[in-house]
Amino acid sequence: MGLVDGVRQRIETGALKADPGQLRVVEALGSLSEALKPAGGNGFLARLAGRKNGAPRGLYIHGPVGRGKTMLMDLFFEAAPAAPKKRIHFHGFMQEVHARLHAARRTSSDAIAPVAAAIANEAKLLCLDEMQVTDIADAMIVGRLFEAMLAAGTVIVTTSNLPPSELYRDGLNRQLFLPFVRLIERRLDVIALDGMTDYRLGRIKAHETFLTPLTAANAARLQDLWERLTDGKKGEPAILDVLGRKLVVPEAAHGCARFSFAELIEAPLGPPDYLAIARNYSTLFVTGIPAIKANQRNEAKRFVLLIDTLYDAGTRLAATSAKEPEAIHGGGPHKFEFARTASRLREMQSASWWGKKIVET
Numbered sequence: 495m496g497l498v499d500g501v502r503q504r505i506e507t508g509a510l511k512a513d514p515g516q517l518r519v520v521e522a523l524g525s526l527s528e529a530l531k532p533a534g535g536n537g538f539l540a541r542l543a544g545r546k547n548g549a550p551r552g553l554y555i556h557g558p559v560g561r562g563k564t565m566l567m568d569l570f571f572e573a574a575p576a577a578p579k580k581r582i583h584f585h586g587f588m589q590e591v592h593a594r595l596h597a598a599r600r601t602s603s604d605a606i607a608p609v610a611a612a613i614a615n616e617a618k619l620l621c622l623d624e625m626q627v628t629d630i631a632d633a634m635i636v637g638r639l640f641e642a643m644l645a646a647g648t649v650i651v652t653t654s655n656l657p658p659s660e661l662y663r664d665g666l667n668r669q670l671f672l673p674f675v676r677l678i679e680r681r682l683d684v685i686a687l688d689g690m691t692d693y694r695l696g697r698i699k700a701h702e703t704f705l706t707p708l709t710a711a712n713a714a715r716l717q718d719l720w721e722r723l724t725d726g727k728k729g730e731p732a733i734l735d736v737l738g739r740k741l742v743v744p745e746a747a748h749g750c751a752r753f754s755f756a757e758l759i760e761a762p763l764g765p766p767d768y769l770a771i772a773r774n775y776s777t778l779f780v781t782g783i784p785a786i787k788a789n790q791r792n793e794a795k796r797f798v799l800l801i802d803t804l805y806d807a808g809t810r811l812a813a814t815s816a817k818e819p820e821a822i823h824g825g826g827p828h829k830f831e832f833a834r835t836a837s838r839l840r841e842m843q844s845a846s847w848w849g850k851k852i853v854e855t
């Protein structure tokens with residue numbers, strides 16, 4: 495069964511919800527699947543369609559978290575009539591590439607060409623999930639690597655949270671990365687999957703996202719929320735570049751970042767750090783918000799600043815806390831400043847806040 499029919503059948507049985515935003519991507523993947531069939535792959539028609547090496551154009555699917563990019567790419571991959579084919583997380587792929595480059599450098603001065611040729615041999619179809627370029631070591635090689643793989647006839651399909659032009663956005667030596675952006679835009683069909691529905695969000699209840707008090711049961715509930723929002727993924731540490739400094743995000747996955755109160759508020763972070771977090775993640779998990787004592791002026795200030803920043807950015811917050819919002823601040827002359835924070839924390843537990851369509855970058 496073709497991809498389009500497969501998706502239609504899943505919608506009929508209720509396994510998937512009909513989603514107009516996904517339809518275009520299903521159609522694009524469906525046509526690519528057709529084009530990969532050996533009979534349609536060569537000759538006059540292929541040349542007419544502007545193909546090089548008889549290979550059809552690949553796809554670059556981008557959009558905010560939870561829209562179904564990976565799900566659709568995987569359905570496509572399973573049925574795609576290409577052999578050999580390979581589906582791998584972009585991170586893992588680049589690790590593999592660096593290891594092979596390292597080995598190839600022993601025998602060749604130009605390691606990229608032989609490594610790209612070897613990969614192209616192992617995969618006529620290469621599906622890469624979650625393309626993201628933050629590392630200068632990756633940024634400096636992807637251009638030539640992808641150019642060589644495409645030239646060898648490998649069809650590349652990839653998912654990403656960012657359009658090609660936003661990749662490696664604030665990276666060092668970005669001008670050396672731009673040929674890669676142009677290559678992707680020229681050689682792959684770039685398609686947005688930016689429907690209104692974040693399917694992971696449907697699995698949680700907004701009023702259960704601010705959990706009090708600090709008990710093992712609530713810690714387990716927060717973990718459960720994390721798993722629902724990340725499809726059970728264990729996060730990985732991430733590094734955000736903040737004005738040339740490195741901010742370590744202890745755990746991140748699928749647009750969610752997790753910090754403890756100590757890491758986020760007791761550590762001497764400032765406005766640019768909180769802004770970077772709010773800009774890079776759609777949901778922030780904070781564990782162990784304590785009762786803040788009257789003399790903990792810095793903690794209180796930073797917490798107010800964090801909540802204001804999240805609020806302005808439309809970021810979602812999931813947390814475990816010793817106290818309800820109004821009782822977090824222990825009193826004293828500055829307590830009045832906390833009233834707005836408490837009220838914002840309440841609003842951020844509403845269904846409309848969680849369902850809000852925010853700009854996810």
Ligand SMILES: Nc1ncnc2c1ncn2[C@@H]1O[C@H](COP(=O)(O)OP(=O)(O)OP(=O)(O)O)[C@@H](O)[C@H]1O
Pocket residue numbers: 509510511512513516557558559560561562563564565566624653654655693694725748749
């Ligand atoms: N049309 C749909 N009906 C029901 N569930 C869906 C639909 N589309 C996607 N899902 C489910 O929603 C979840 C999120 O989808 P998926 O992992 O593909 O999102 P994504 O766009 O790749 O997100 P991310 O950018 O975070 O990787 C998955 O569990 C998926 O099976």
Ligand SMILES: [Mg+2]
Pocket residue numbers: 563564565623624653
């Ligand atoms: Mg995905």
